[in-house]
Amino acid sequence: MWIFWLIAIPLVLFALGVVLSKNLFRSTIYLGATLVLTALIYLLLHAELLGFIQILLYTGGVATLLVFAIMLTQRIVGEDITQQSRGLVGGAIASLAVLLILFFFLGSSQLDFSVRPYPENLNLALGKNLFVTYVLPFEVLSVLLLAAIIGAIVMARRDR
Amino acid sequence: MAQPIFQTLWKTGVVFLGALTAAAYLVLAERKFAGYFQERYGPNRVGPFGLLQPLADAVKLLLKEEVIFPQASRGLYLAAPVIIGVAALLPLAVIPFSEHFYIADLPVAVLYLLAVGSLSTYGVLLGGWSSNSKYALLGGLRSAAQMVSYEIAMALALVGVALMAQSLSLVKIVQAQQSLWFLIPQILGFVVFLIAAFAETNRLPFDLPEAESELVAGYHTEYSAFKFAMFFVGEYIHLFIVGCLVTVLYLGGWYGPWKPGPHWFFLKTFLVLFFMIWVRWTYPRFRFDQLMRFSWKVLIPVALLNLLLTSLWMAL
Amino acid sequence: MNFAPLTLELLLAGLILIVFVVDLVSKNPKVLAGITFVGLTILFFLNLLHPWYGTTFQGTFVSNSFTGFLKGVFLLAGILVSLGSLSTAEEQYRGRVGEYYILLLFSLLGMLFVVSARDLVLFFVAFELMSIPLYILAAYQKDSEASIEAGLKLFIFGTFSSAILVMGLALLYGTTGSTRFDVLAQTLTEGEALSVLGFLLFLTGIGFKVAMVPFHMWVPDTYAGAPAPFVAFLSVAPKAAGFAILFIFFLQVFANLALPWKLVIAFLSGITMILGNLLAIPQTHLKRLLGYSGIAHIGYMLLGVAAGTDLAIAMVLFYFVAYVLANIGAFLFAETAIQNEGTDQLSALHGYAQRNPLLGLYMLIFLLSLGGIPFVVGFWAKLYVFLAALKAGYGLLVFLAAVLTVVALYYYLNVARQIYIEKPASNDPVRVPASIHFVLLISTLGTVLLGLYPKLIVGPALEIARAFVAGL
Numbered sequence: 001m002w003i004f005w006l007i008a009i010p011l012v013l014f015a016l017g018v019v020l021s022k023n024l025f026r027s028t029i030y031l032g033a034t035l036v037l038t039a040l041i042y043l044l045l046h047a048e049l050l051g052f053i054q055i056l057l058y059t060g061g062v063a064t065l066l067v068f069a070i071m072l073t074q075r076i077v078g079e080d081i082t083q084q085s086r087g088l089v090g091g092a093i094a095s096l097a098v099l100l101i102l103f104f105f106l107g108s109s110q111l112d113f114s115v116r117p118y119p120e121n122l123n124l125a126l127g128k129n130l131f132v133t134y135v136l137p138f139e140v141l142s143v144l145l146l147a148a149i150i151g152a153i154v155m156a157r158r159d160r
Numbered sequence: 161m162a163q164p165i166f167q168t169l170w171k172t173g174v175v176f177l178g179a180l181t182a183a184a185y186l187v188l189a190e191r192k193f194a195g196y197f198q199e200r201y202g203p204n205r206v207g208p209f210g211l212l213q214p215l216a217d218a219v220k221l222l223l224k225e226e227v228i229f230p231q232a233s234r235g236l237y238l239a240a241p242v243i244i245g246v247a248a249l250l251p252l253a254v255i256p257f258s259e260h261f262y263i264a265d266l267p268v269a270v271l272y273l274l275a276v277g278s279l280s281t282y283g284v285l286l287g288g289w290s291s292n293s294k295y296a297l298l299g300g301l302r303s304a305a306q307m308v309s310y311e312i313a314m315a316l317a318l319v320g321v322a323l324m325a326q327s328l329s330l331v332k333i334v335q336a337q338q339s340l341w342f343l344i345p346q347i348l349g350f351v352v353f354l355i356a357a358f359a360e361t362n363r364l365p366f367d368l369p370e371a372e373s374e375l376v377a378g379y380h381t382e383y384s385a386f387k388f389a390m391f392f393v394g395e396y397i398h399l400f401i402v403g404c405l406v407t408v409l410y411l412g413g414w415y416g417p418w419k420p421g422p423h424w425f426f427l428k429t430f431l432v433l434f435f436m437i438w439v440r441w442t443y444p445r446f447r448f449d450q451l452m453r454f455s456w457k458v459l460i461p462v463a464l465l466n467l468l469l470t471s472l473w474m475a476l
Numbered sequence: 477m478n479f480a481p482l483t484l485e486l487l488l489a490g491l492i493l494i495v496f497v498v499d500l501v502s503k504n505p506k507v508l509a510g511i512t513f514v515g516l517t518i519l520f521f522l523n524l525l526h527p528w529y530g531t532t533f534q535g536t537f538v539s540n541s542f543t544g545f546l547k548g549v550f551l552l553a554g555i556l557v558s559l560g561s562l563s564t565a566e567e568q569y570r571g572r573v574g575e576y577y578i579l580l581l582f583s584l585l586g587m588l589f590v591v592s593a594r595d596l597v598l599f600f601v602a603f604e605l606m607s608i609p610l611y612i613l614a615a616y617q618k619d620s621e622a623s624i625e626a627g628l629k630l631f632i633f634g635t636f637s638s639a640i641l642v643m644g645l646a647l648l649y650g651t652t653g654s655t656r657f658d659v660l661a662q663t664l665t666e667g668e669a670l671s672v673l674g675f676l677l678f679l680t681g682i683g684f685k686v687a688m689v690p691f692h693m694w695v696p697d698t699y700a701g702a703p704a705p706f707v708a709f710l711s712v713a714p715k716a717a718g719f720a721i722l723f724i725f726f727l728q729v730f731a732n733l734a735l736p737w738k739l740v741i742a743f744l745s746g747i748t749m750i751l752g753n754l755l756a757i758p759q760t761h762l763k764r765l766l767g768y769s770g771i772a773h774i775g776y777m778l779l780g781v782a783a784g785t786d787l788a789i790a791m792v793l794f795y796f797v798a799y800v801l802a803n804i805g806a807f808l809f810a811e812t813a814i815q816n817e818g819t820d821q822l823s824a825l826h827g828y829a830q831r832n833p834l835l836g837l838y839m840l841i842f843l844l845s846l847g848g849i850p851f852v853v854g855f856w857a858k859l860y861v862f863l864a865a866l867k868a869g870y871g872l873l874v875f876l877a878a879v880l881t882v883v884a885l886y887y888y889l890n891v892a893r894q895i896y897i898e899k900p901a902s903n904d905p906v907r908v909p910a911s912i913h914f915v916l917l918i919s920t921l922g923t924v925l926l927g928l929y930p931k932l933i934v935g936p937a938l939e940i941a942r943a944f945v946a947g948l
Contacts, residue, residue, distance in 0.1 A: 025289060029236065032282060039275075052271040060278020060311065067285050068304050071297065101673070108669040111651060122267060123328060136533045137598040140589055143489065144605040147582040151612035154575045 004044060011037040019091075025070050032063040049122065171263050175252050183396035184214035190437050197441045221392075224385035229291070236290035241383065241390035244283035248394040248401070250276040255404045256331045258414045258422040270328040273405070274315050277360065280398070281307045287391070288379040299379040302448060303362060309455040310359035310366075313352055316463035320349040320470040321409050334413030341412040345473070348466035350410045352459055357402045359455070361395065363436065365443040366451060403433040481530035481539035484523055484547060485588050491515040492581045499574025505566045509911070512558040512577045516584075520551040536595035536656060542944040543591045545937065546720050549796045550587045553713040553804065554580065556915050560808045561705040563815065563909035568617055568703070576616060579609035580709065587713060591720045596645045596655040599721075603641070606717060607634050607685070610710060614702040626701030630710075633684055633694040641681025647674030648729075657729050665732045675730060679740070682725075686718035688778065689748040692771050699767035704814060707763060708807035711770050712800045719796070722781050723789060727945065742782040746873055749775030753880045756887050762810045762820040765887060766803070769846060772884060773799055776877060780861045783868035790941035791860035794933050798857035798926065802845040805919035808912050809839045816906050822891060827900025835908055836895050838916045845923045847888035848881050853926035860934065 014037065017030035035058040042051035119125035130138055188203065188210065195202025203210040228234065254269040256262035266272050281304055288300015322328050324345060325336035336342075343350055359366040380391040407413060407428040416424035446454070479486070495511055502508075527544040531537070558577065565573045586606030593599035611634055615627020649655055651671040652663040664671050683691040699707050726737060752772030759765035773795075780792035810820045812835065817824040829836025845854030858881060866874045908916075926933060 026233075026236070029282075029286065036279070048266065048268045049271065052268055052275040055275035056271065056278055060275065060281065061308070064278070064281050064285070064304060064308055067282075067289075068301070068308075071285070071289055071301055071304075105669045105673040110668065111670060133534070134595075134597050136537060137595070137601045140598065140601045140605060143582070143585065144601060144608065147579065147605060147609050150575055150582075151579060151609060154572050154579075155612060155615065155618075157572075 004041075007037050007040045007044065011041070025067070028063060028066045028070055031066070032059050035059045035063060046118070049126065168263060171261070172253075175257075175263060176249065179249065179252055179397050179400060180393070182400045183393050184218070186396045186400055186433065187217070187392075188213050189433070190440075193434070193437050194441050197438070218389070221389040222386055226385050226387070233290040236286045238387070240283050240287035240290060241387045241394070242283075243286065244280055244394040245390045247276055247280035247283060248397040250279075251401045251405075252397075254330055255401070255408060256334055256413060257404075257425055259331075259420065261422060262331065265329055265331045268328045269330045270318050270322055270333075274311070274318065277314075278307075278311060280394075283391075283394070284379050287383065291379075291383070296379050303379060306359055306362075306366065306451060306455075309452060310356040310459070313455060313459040313463050314356040314360065316460065316467055317346075317349040317353040317356065318409070320346050320463075320466050323467075323470050323474055330408050334408055334415070337412040338415055341410065341415075343410045343412075346410060346466070346470070348462060348469070350406075352463045352466065353409065354406065355459060356455075357406065358436070358439070359451070361398050361402055361436075363399070363440055365439070365446050367445060399433065399436065400429075403429040403436070406432045478530065478532045480528050481532045481537060481592075483528040484519060484539075485585060485592075487519055487522070488581065488585050488588060491519070492578055492585065495574060495577050495581065499578070503571065503573065505562060505569070505573040508573050508577050509558055509562040509565065512581065513555060516551055516555045516558060520548060520555060523548055523551060533598075534656075535658065536598055537592050538594050539592055540943070540947065541940045542947075543720075545793055545940050546591045546716065546796075547588050549716050549793075549800060550584055550713050552797075553709055553716075553800050554584045556800075556804045556919065557705055557709040559911050560708060560804065560811070560915040561703075562911040564703055564705050564811060567815075572616075576613070579613055583607075583609040583613070583709075584713070587717045590717050591724070594657040596649060596657075596660075600642055600645055603721075604638060606714060607638065610634070610714065613706045614698060614710070616706065617703050620701075622701035623703060624701075626698040629694050630698045630702070637681045637684030637691070640677050640684075644674045644677030644679075644681060647671065647677065650674075657724070660729050661731055664730065666734065671733065672735065675733065675735060675737070678725065679737075682718055682721055683744070686715050686722070687771055687774055688744050689751050689771070689775070690744075692748070692751070695767045695771060696764050699770070700761060700764045704763060704807050704811035704820070707767075708804040708811075711766070711807065712796075712803050715770075715774065716796045716800070719777060719781065719792060723792075723944075726781065726784065738782050738784060741778055742870060742873055745775050745778035745782055746876060747775075748772070748778060749877055749880050753883050756884070759887070760822055762813065762822060762825070762891065763807070765822070765891070766806055766810065769884065769887070770803065772880065773803075773846075776858060776861055779865045779870065779873060779877060782870060782873075783865045785864060785868050786941040786945040787938070788861070788864035788868060789944060790934070790937040791857070791864045793937040793941065794930070795857040795861055797933050798845060798853040798923070801919045801922045801926075802842045802854055805838060805842040805916055805923070806846065808915055808919075809835070809842065812906065812908050812912055815909070822894050824901075825891070825894045826898040828895045828906060830900050831903065832906035832908065835906055835916070838920045839895060840892055841920050841923055843888045843892050845927070847885045849885075851927050853923050853930065855927065856930040856934070860930075 011034060014030045014033045018027050018034060021027045021030060036055060039051040039054040039059070042048075042054060191213075192202040192210070203213045206212040206216045228237065251273050253263045254266050254272055256265070284303040284307070285300050288296045288298075288303070291297070321333060321342055324342055325333040327333060327336070333342075380388060383391060404425075407425055411428045411432070412424075414420050414422060414425045416427075491512070494515065495508060498511055499508060523544060527539070527541070529540050529544070531539075558580065561576065561580075565576055569576050583606050586602050586604070586609075589602030590599060590606055593602050611627055611631040613627075614630045615624050617623035647670050648660060648664070651668050651674065652660050654660060654663065680691065684694075687695045699711065702710070722741075726741075730737060749772055752768050752770070752775055756765050756768035756772065759768060777792050777795055777799075780788040780795065813825055813828070814820050828839070841852055845852040848855045848858040858877075862874045862877060865877075
């Protein structure tokens with residue numbers, strides 16, 4: 001239990017840092033830290049695969065690219081990007097409201113939160129789920145990625 | 161898999177100290193071999209054959225003055241070497257040195273390796289950014305682009321190994337190589353992995369992040385004393401781990417012609433490391449655009465081809 | 477594995493590949509638009525003549541008369557917009573026309589999947605496939621700040637709402653342990669707190685997509701800034717998909733959930749109608765005005781969702797057809813005005829009927845249809861939806877809707893007044909590109925024809941809705 005708090009408290013602090021930091025670069029670094037700590041929570045819940053994939057894709061991929069983009073624009077192009085946290089009060093009230101709603105629903109929930117046994121071979125079970133049960137969404141997802149790549153290239157490319 | 165906690169602790173201690181020593185002597189080995197390749201002696205003043213040189217280096221680095229620039233972003237500047245050090249040490253937790261000697265046999269070890277490997281990019285990026293210097297920044301940027309690109313090729317090569325072994329656990333992967341090392345069926349993947357490993361460890365011919373003739377020392381230009389030592393040691397631990405990984409993934413780990421055991425493991429690791437040092441002192445540096453093009457247009461397609469062939473082979 | 481029910485989707489994916497390859501060979505916008513137009517038309521008639529009904533992938537993909545009708549509506553919108561975009565593409569999208577059509581087709585593919593999905597995972601992936609190309613298309617005029625702003629707003633609201641939606645879906649999965657709609661319907665019975673939260677998050681996520689009132693704020697700026705032919709598509713097809721999702725979820729997934737969802741929808745319908753209509757009145761730009769009027773139409777259609785009877789479903793289906801024809805026509809008229817005058821300000825439209833009588837007539841018919849004047853299709857659409865809602869017991873709401881329809885007439889006829897009565901600033905003839913002219917002609921003919929013989933659609937729609945309700 002104490003391990004959970006050891007992860008959760010810095011997690012919340014870093015998450016606040018993402019929103020409140022004036023410096024966009026720092027914000028992104030805090031985001032990276034938040035993502036790593038979230039992955040640790042997954043590990044705590046015995047979801048090793050998910051945890052490491054989270055680090056690999058989000059921290060190692062997405063957040064790194066964000067940092068990269070900011071470094072390129074800020075230090076090299078020379079545009080200073082600062083983040084103004086306007087509407088802080090409204091935002092705080094809104095997030096508190098969301099928090100209360102979540103607490104209310106979680107508190108009045110009667111679900112069984114006990115841990116179910118894991119399948120013997122996790123990788124096999126996962127593979128079967130991905131490529132047998134959910135093969136159609138998997139294929140549609142690859143179409144979606146293709147669409148996203150085409151879109152990104154069209155947006156980024158210089159017109160001739 | 162479940163072992164008593166004290167056993168885990170002493171193993172961790174042994175591996176930690178062992179890795180530090182290995183890193184220190186890797187530095188010496190590199191300098192010695194470099195000397196021989198260039199027909200000079202290399203360091204030979206401290207101790208017999210210069211064997212105590214690493215100790216002298218360590219003392220020198222620790223006693224130097226700590227410099228923190230007023231222009232640097234202090235928190236991030238200090239965090240960078242720590243991240244590098246930690247990220248370099250983390251993979252040691254899953255490497256099986258022999259059939260019984262490993263800290264943990266994670267069922268998803270391959271993913272773990274890739275995940276913690278991606279963290280070291282942060283150390284480099286932070287170091288480059290927080291130093292507030294153009295050499296460091298350019299080095300950091302180059303390194304981030306390089307590591308992200310080559311990580312993909314490396315991961316794709318690893319999938320081939322995992323497919324052959326039908327497991328993501330490193331112990332199981334080695335056990336699957338008892339009769340035939342993966343070097344042979346996975347030769348394409350092996351080449352891709354090795355090349356990507358050169359890039360991931362920022363070594364020649366891919367050492368653009370710190371290319372001394374253009375960038376002074378790249379992302380750690382502005383670091384001194386102990387903080388520099390962290391970067392330096394981190395780099396060599398990383399190198400040592402890459403040697404171990406090549407051994408585990410492709411060269412059959414602790415198996416050998418006779419009685420299996422850790423001696424085979426270390427012999428193979430040493431040979432891989434020797435090869436990497438040899439390459440460093442033999443080949444010139446790539447240009448940056450060549451480097452990126454090579455990754456995206458050659459390495460990744462080859463890795464995908466390897467993946468396709470492996471899947472076909474496994475399906476038959 | 478039975479692939480027959482997927483035929484239409486596979487053929488559309490094939491069409492995307494064809495456009496892709498042709499784009500490599502020829503960058504001629506006419507060729508690309510022609511292939512898209514012809515391909516979609518063939519698919520439309522195939523869907524009409526030989527629908528591939530059936531269930532496949534362990535019941536997670538369903539193709540029946542209900543999905544067939546909706547797919548017809550999407551394809552119709554795609555056909556009209558693919559041709560209607562041609563002149564804009566020729567002038568402004570030089571060198572990336574192929575990608576424009578490819579992205580449009582990708583979005584259509586997502587819509588085809590989204591109405592057929594009977595599994596949360598497939599549903600969400602298809603939903604994103606529908607949405608993501610739209611963000612890019614909205615910002616397609618890269619040199620126009622307004623277009624970039626439109627794309628950015630659509631992107632931020634879209635991804636935010638998707639995040640809310642997926643959170644809701646995750647909670648539904650968490651409480652039931654299944655992603656299949658049929659299992660969800662059986663398990664989601666008692667008011668378990670987390671499934672209620674899941675329901676609310678789902679409603680919020682979809683609410684953003686169909687632009688119900690508390691979630692409508694992205695509409696005006698996006699409609700005003702994005703290229704008009706694309707807005708013609710955005711304002712009809714994804715909305716129709718959103719309503720199909722609402723029907724499927726409310727009548728199937730949440731059917732046994734003890735929640736007063738009909739009251740919630742009725743309330744949302746009421747405020748959507750009021751706000752949309754009232755805010756449309758002071759608008760001075762045609763696209764913005766059409767945006768708010770679109771919100772009002774969403775309100776009317778929500779009335780049908782709140783009723784939830786087979787009659788109401790049939791009438792909403794009919795409403796889609798009426799709305800697709802009139803709305804695409806109206807936005808393409810706005811595009812013609814922008815191409816000629818450089819703006820869609822209402823004052824720039826003065827005397828358009830004198831300068832180009834045919835164009836004025838087209839627009840008049842679209843406006844009458846949107847306003848709900850007898851003997852064009854929009855009238856029947858409104859009347860039928862109101863009747864269905866009245867039968868389901870929403871007397872007060874129908875009264876409100878009727879009053880607001882009269883209010884709406886004010887701003888629709890105001891546009892007509894600018895076109896017909898105000899004196900033109902110049903006497904130059906208004907140039908209408910042949911492609912747009914053709915689309916306007918089809919839309920007008922459809923609007924008039926269905927206004928005279930609404931039975932043509934109403935009959936099949938009733939059968940489809942009955943089959944849909946019975947099949948649950």
